[in-house]
Amino acid sequence: MTESVNEIRPDLGLYDYLPWPGRPKITWPGGAKIAVWIAPNIEFYEYDPPNNPTRTPWARPNPDVLQYSHRDYGNRAGWQRMMAAMDRAGFRGSVSLNVALCDHHPEIIRACADRGWEFFSHGIYNTRYVYNMTIEQERAIIRDAFDTVRQHTGQELAGWLSPALSNNLWTMDILSEAGIQYTCDMFHDDQPMPVKVKTGRLISMPYSLEMNDVIVYNSQKVTPRHYGEIIKRQFDQLYKEGDESGTVMCIPLHPYLVGQPHRIEAFAEAIDYIAGHEGVWKATGREIAAHYHASGAYDAMIAAMAAHDRGTR
Template sequence: MAADAKPMQSDLGLYDYLPWNERPKIVWPGNKKIAVWIAPNIEFYEYDPPNNPTRTPWARPNPDVLQYSHRDYGNRVGWQRMMAAMDRAGFRGSVSLNVALCDHHPEIIRACADRGWEFFSHGIYNTRYVYNMTIEQEREIIRDAFDTVRKHTGQELAGWLSPALSNNFWTMDILSEAGIQYTCDMFHDDQPMPVKVKSGRLISMPYSLEMNDVIVYNTQKVTPRHYGEIIKRQFDQLYKEGAESGTVMCIPLHPYLVGQPHRIDAFAEAIEYIAGHDGVWQTTGREIAEAYHASGAYDAFNAAMAAHKAEGGSR
């Protein structure tokens, strides 16, 4: 077996299972019931990216003018509508950033930074995956992301979403090793929780496929009005459950989809609905991660998990 290979096992081995009723209570700042964060994916898709034998970026043969130009709409027009809607509702964004955008469209980066938005890494380009990379090649991507975001925004990266959700067996270990605080690559819960890594402390941050406008519009083919209702129903349930223990709701966006003229009003109305409730923490991924650690929730979860296993619970 190669040194970097991982033996066969029945699950990912990245996180534990602890039933909801055995978890320590999570308390958000100000005793808020729910932490709501919006994650705009501000991306750059290369017209003719390097070939990756595991995955082809474009479904159609080059030149795929249709797909490239559709995504380019977000960086030309859609992001401004999305940002205006978020401004009105009082939401800052946590930008899931293809860091090469700092060079391609610095105007967008400045507009986000001026509003106090967070930047976390979504790889260099969304057309370059980590499949088939060595550990050192992937480490270099992480270093590049840290350096580029620091240079253009003055921020230190706290979060990570792998480009196109591509991962290797060692990805979580080297993210934690580099100082990343949270990953969005897992979709298994509505609360943050520890990720099993070799060193450091990494947590999984509730992101969402169900709320993601790519899934909603491109896969489920729903109407804008229905998307607005999905957002509100998701919020209503997590808001109710958050009265017992703090929950997290994420709305992942892509400006080329949500920023279309016929879709923006439904999104705007939904987030204004959320903002109109008491007990809502309108926040960022970084702030959620910091609060989770500051409250002792990380250590409390691990202690509860140890007790659960000692009593014969899931392993």
């Protein structure tokens, strides 16, 4: 069937479907059943960002002192509590970084880098979306992110989470074109999955809205104790399923939320619980992506998807 310009597509066209029973087995280093990675979003919100006609950063009129200062709490006090809890449990972070923070708060960057944490890009500011940008404007943001992280940490970017999960139709193609290895902008699976791009190899890394403290605290309005239970239940199920094939669990965090004094202990107890199990790979996003490629899992998944597609025609 020929698709007209105005015809609605049935799906995003970014990835293929492959049900669990037909997938090739994923193996993690040391025979681990599950790869667990923690992704602290260390962000900077401008109080008066450039206007974007598609989305307004602040619900209240500018200057929104309330929301700005609440988020600034994470960069002043919250991140230190979060980091201490992760240190105790032996987890390194994969920092979802608004790269302008390298200039605003280099002390935080140094503390993360000294611990061997990974840095991946969450845009320049969390208040600057890619909606309505041209492809060249978006490419410029990607280049800026590479250059800034390299300058301040010596690391080459491997991962990407678009600011406020904003995307254009070409976003995945230009991320892969630039050398990004994994994206966190899709939430469709508990294993890494190949993304359809024009050049290179890009995978969708399991991130999570369900485990994200923004959703849990701001939308679902749960208690800290309940959040700790959610983390443990998610782990228990994916740990069990890891007997058959390696799974991935991500815990996305925001220091201005999880780092509040009344919330930190529930989070700390939950990740201590995870760390107390054998067969857990405490990884970074970069390490998961690298192993996925080196082990042949990417190629095996592509082949299995193609076979499944042929079998359903």
